[in-house]
Amino acid sequence: MSDSQILNFVHCRSCFKLKPFHIKPKDWARFEVGWTRQGFQVRCIRCDKNVLHIDFCNQKVGFVRDDGSTEERKPDETNH
Numbered sequence: 001m002s003d004s005q006i007l008n009f010v011h012c013r014s015c016f017k018l019k020p021f022h023i024k025p026k027d028w029a030r031f032e033v034g035w036t037r038q039g040f041q042v043r044c045i046r047c048d049k050n051v052l053h054i055d056f057c058n059q060k061v062g063f064v065r066d067d068g069s070t071e072e073r074k075p076d077e078t079n080h
């Protein structure tokens with residue numbers, strides 16, 4: 001059973017349009033994701049480009065647990 005709660009997938013504008021018809025978007029995506037000084041970044045490995053970089057603006061953030069509850073943390077506590 002999937003625990004995905006994703007409503008809209010993130011795509012790379014540069015290479016998504018090159019995706020062959022028979023390949024699913026999740027099989028086409030080649031992303032690296034990680035924490036940054038400002039927040040969280042998604043980069044396309046294929047294009048070596050930024051896809052998404054979210055700045056938390058020093059706001060408190062929360063990690064959603066598998067049971068749906070949220071564990072709050074400050075951004076500087078996200079590197080683990």
Ligand SMILES: [Zn+2]
Nearest residue numbers: 012015044047
């Ligand atoms: Zn790309």
